Amino acid sequence: MKNTNLPVIAFDADDTLWPNEPYFREAEKDMMKILTPYFRGGDLMEHLYQQEIKNLHIFGYGAKGFTLSMIESAIELSEGTIPGSEIQKIIDLGKQIMTYPIELLEGVEDTLITLREHRLVLITKGDLFDQESKIARSGLANHFDAVEIVSEKDDxxxxxxxxxxxxxxxxxxxxxxxxxxxxxxxxxxxxxxxHIPYESTWQHEQVTTDAAMKETYHELSSIRELPSLIAKVCDSK
Amino acid sequence: MKNTNLPVIAFDADDTLWPNEPYFREAEKDMMKILTPYFRGGDLMEHLYQQEIKNLHIFGYGAKGFTLSMIESAIELSEGTIPGSEIQKIIDLGKQIMTYPIELLEGVEDTLITLREHRLVLITKGDLFDQESKIARSGLANHFDAVEIVSEKDDxxxxxxxxxxxxxxxxxxxxxxxxxxxxxxxxxxxxxxxHIPYESTWQHEQVTTDAAMKETYHELSSIRELPSLIAKVCDSK
Incomplete structure (x- = not known):
């Protein structure tokens, strides 16, 4: 039973409940290997990042847009010479990102169980179908009272x-x-x-925060510390 | 003001409020032209359709998955020989589908205005970002009390x-x-x-219905006939 006097606790999914960013970075590395023979110069990683940002207003966030941007980068950096057979390898890298087995980060399931009297919500951004598939693969769907997949996470x-x-x-x-x-x-x-930092953060998600803003949020090193933080803050009110 | 005694009216978006399917079919035709010099035999259209269906469990519905499937078809049908410069043209076809100007179908806006006392909902499936972009481009967002973008439309x-x-x-x-x-x-x-049939229906959306099922829904030839149908059915209850 949910206790409606308790605060609602919402979780991000990728890199909060399960690793995601490492699969994207791994795909980029594999793409670089594919591209090496066709490479005519330039900063490969930076080119891909710029391509992603350039396409963001058409593709939005997520694995399919990332795959299309990888393909466009490969075509541009090879000056159009890369053959279809190599591009198929890039599509296969994209498909790996869309189907990898979800392994939960340490402490995630225990924490959700500990917090089970709270209304729990999952809020994630990216491809609708891909995010739903990851939630299903995670086995966590039943812990949440609501799941929201959004195209942007702003105010x-x-x-x-x-x-x-x-x-x-x-x-x-x-x-x-x-x-x-x-x-x-x-x-x-x-x-x-x-804020529970993860080992790597996509360049686009990085921000510099001023000291004043830092006062307004909590930082934990593990999700395991969350229940006691919530208890402490609620008790002090 | 909404009259909560009236039924809630939900609308599909693509090919109900604005044309969508013709843009996909147009992209396919353009892809066929690109592919002709590399073509090693086989039914091009059927191959693309099979590719889309094969990828549906990874990509879901929508323009980005369609674009990736077009690329995979081109690679397979050219036995890997199609160069990146031609694949860029296919990506550009995909981007056209994601950015085309939305022109409303005849009678749509008048009908939404006529039905303004009902709670109106828009329910569409496909890419989250792409569908949001189309709704914004349509200028219709303010007519709806809720917008739902889903990955599948089943019971x-x-x-x-x-x-x-x-x-x-x-x-x-x-x-x-x-x-x-x-x-x-x-x-x-x-x-x-x-049911308001549109001029073309994607093969995957086609069904045969038995006579019994036909009894359970209404068929109109134009959205303009909707308000009087609703009035008639509500009056007879």
Whole structure:
């Protein structure tokens, strides 16, 4: 049974509940190997990143847009000479990202069980189908009272979600590995953000925060520390 | 002001409110022209369709998966020889599908205005980002009380949506061009389905219906006929 006096706890998924970023970085490395014979100069990684950003307004976030951007980078860097057989290898790298087995990060399932009296929500951005597939593969779906897949995680998105779910910001916690997408928007709209950094963060998700902003969110080194933080903050109110 | 005694009216988007399928078919034709010099035999259109169906469990529906499937078809049908410069043309066809200007089908906006006292919902499947972009480009967003983008349109999806929005099936109408995705699931769960056929239907959306099933939904030739159908059915209850 859910205790509606307790705050609602929302979690990011990729790199908060399971590793995701390493699969993208691994695919990039494999793409570099494919590209080496066709390479005419330039910074490969930087080129791919610029391609992704350039395409973001057409493809949005997620594995399919990433795959299409990898292909475009390969074509441009090889000056159009890379053959279809090599591009098939890049598509296969993309498919690996869309089908990898989900292994939960340490402590995730225990923490969700510990917090089971709270309303728990999962909020993730990216490809709708791909995110649903990952949630299914994770086996965690039943822990959550609601799952929200969004195309962008900004103040406006969170405000709409809270309104739709009739949650007051002061009663809302969001836990994630991205300061930019999971933590700072929540702090700005009056909720409680908890940052749990992951080993690697995509360049686009990196932000510099000033000292003042740092006061407004919590930072943990493991999800295992979350239940006691929630208890402490709720007790002090 | 919404009159909550009136039924909730939900609309499909692609090929119900604006043309979509013709852009996909146009892209296929253009791809065939690109492929002609590399073509080693086989039924091009059928090959692409099979590729799409084969990839559906990884990519889901939508323009990005369609683009990746076009590329895979081109690679396979050219036995890997098609160069990157030609594949770039296929990606550009995909990008056209993701950015085409939305022109509303005849009568759409008038009908939404006529039905403004009903709660109006838009339910569409495909790429999250791409569908949001089309809704924004359509200028129709303000007519709808809720927008739902889903990865599949089956009985389960609709049942979940109705539960989430606290709508009883007998108080729910769904209007769309696809019998398979918009009309028959609604009829099965006890709502009212209205079929407005569009000039072309993707092979995967085609179904044969037996006579009995035909009794359970309405068929209109234009969205303009919808308000009077709703009035007639509601009056007879």
């Amino acid at each position: 406006e998105t969170y405000e709409k979600l809270l309104k739709r779910h009739k949650i007051k910001p002061e009663n809302f916690w969001m836990i994630g590995n991205s300061l930019k997408s999971d933590v700072l928007p929540i702090a700005r709209i009056g909720g409680t953000g908890v | 389960e999806t609709y049942e979940k949506l109705l539960k989430r929005h606290k709508i009883k099936p007998e108080n729910f109408w769904m209007i769309g061009n696809s019998l398979k995705s918009d009309v028959l699931p609604i009829a099965r769960i006890g709502g009212t389905g209205v």
